[in-house]
Amino acid sequence: MTHSMKLSTAAIDSVKDEDEEEEESNLDYFYDDPGTPPGTLDVEADDPPPEMVLIDYNDGMATRLKLTTPEECAPYLDTHSVSWLDILGLGNQDTWERMAKVFNLHPIALEDVVNVPQRPKVVEYDDQLVIVAWMVTLKPGEDPLHKEQVSIILGKNYLLTVQEEAEYDCLQPVRDRIRYNQGIIRKQGVDYLAYAILDAIIDGFFPVLEEYGDILEELEDEVVFNPVPKNLAKIYSIRRDLFTLRRAIWAQREAINVLIRDGSDLISPEVRVYLRDCYDHTILVRDMVETYRELSSDLMGIYMSSMSNKMNEIMKLLTVISTIFIPLTFVAGVYGMNFNPDTSPLNMPELNWYWGYPVCLTLMFIIALALFFFFWRRGWFNSVSHPEDEKASTR
Incomplete structure (x- = not known):
């Protein structure tokens, strides 16, 4: 092995170690400290309250209200319309204690919603169904992949969604369908709304994967025709993001499968058919992620071969x-x-x-x-x- 190849290998190991450390630090799930009582919330008391938007609708009308306290949505819970309380931000402990009283939330359910990130899952309680999902979007900057937890609490006539942040969101198409009465969403019940939100979260993976597909295609040309050491950092950054996407979609596929297989009184058989289509989308996303992960792995071998050919x-x-x-x-x-021709015999x-x-x-x-x-x-x-x-x- 030449000296330059040794340097390249050392650079690969250095970049790999740094990315693996960052990957481990960014992808850990939330866990409680040993001995912490169940239902302990990881929020500060002086944090600002979350932004709360209530969307109440039926087949003939749709109302959108901005709320300042959880108690304001209590009159809408006993009506025959669908009440969707969209919460943007985690807020403070006082808000969630009041929210638990209004919606009769179980302490463990409240802990799964507030203490993020949790693994995507489905947990059924007496009269509620808690669904934890991961939403991914793209943001400008060197690290474009943005992921956050979206928690869904499904009741008899109401639904709560809790997002970590309000800046990045993929649920706007669902809000527009309710506002402009597009499709059949306003003719269906609250379980169909839960499906529509899950479907929007899963479909949000596709534009992200398309962007990474374009990045991999451009990076492949760079690696083949003009390999430089900075390509290593790009490759491992993409591999780290694809690992995050794979981790998210695998768990969400299992969660949706639980909804289809085990069933619940809160989800009708008609909506279960739509969930099967959502499950198919998770399979497609998983296949795309695996394909891109294999391609990113092959790029490292292509980089080494290109560097070797360039050196040759x-x-x-x-x-x-x-x-x-x-x-x-x-x-x-x-x-x-230096021979003198006059003195040399020859x-x-x-x-x-x-x-x-x-x-x-x-x-x-x-x-x-x-x-x-x-x-x-x-x-x-x-x-x-x-x-x-x-x-x-x-x-």
């Missing part, structure tokens, strides 16, 4: 140049020997000849041309080309 091209060109100058150096060395030929210097230079030039022509006839210059020429020839 450089060494071949230097070897050809050195070989051409070897006989020229021999001739120059012979005539550079005089060096043409040393004192008037045309000796130009004839020697001409001879060296002819030897160089002859070697160049010989190498060209053997085809040794055919593989020495520019990356731009190789890229143009593949189109």
Whole structure:
């Protein structure tokens, strides 16, 4: 292994160790400290309250209200309409204690909603169904993948959704369908609303994966035609993000399968059919993630091969140049020997000849041309080309 290849391997190991450490630190689930009582919330008392929006609708109307306290939505819970309380932000402990009283939330359910991140799952209580999902979106910056937990609490006539942040959201199409009465969402019950939200979360994976597919395609061209050490950081960054996507979609696939297989009194058989379509989408997302992970793994081998080929091209060109100058150096060395022709028994030929210097230079030039022509006839210059020429020839 050459010195440059050793440096490349060391750079790979360094980038890999750093990315694995960052991956482990960013992907850990939430866990309670040993001895913590169940239902302990990991929020501060002085945090600002979350943004709460109530969307109450039926087949004939839809109302949207911004609430300041959880108690304001209590009159809508006993009606025959569907009440969707959309909570943006985790808020403070006082808000959630009041929320638990209004909606009769179990302490363990409240803990799963507030203490993030939790593993995507489905937990059934007496009159409620808690669904934990992961939503992924793209944001500008060096690390574009943004993930956050979306918790869904499904009741008889109401539904709560809790998001960590309000800046990145993929549920706006569901709100628009309710607002403009598109499709059948306002003709269905609250279980169909839960399906629509889950379907929007799963479908949010597709534009993210399309973006990573374009990035991998561009990175493949860079690795093949112009490999540079910074490609390593890009490869491992993509692998880390794909690992996050894989981890999210695998758990959500299991959660949706639980809804279909085990069933619940809160989910009708008609909506269970729609959930099967949502489950198929998770399978498609999983296949895409696995394909991109395999492609990102292959990029490392392509990078090493490209670097090796690049080094071979450089060494071949230097070897050809050195070989051409070897006989020229021999001739120059012979005539550079410091012997006096008058005292030497064997005089060096043409040393004192008037045309000796130009004839020697001409001879060296002819030897160089002859070697160049010989190498060209053997085809040794055919593989020495520019990356731009190789890229143009593949189109």
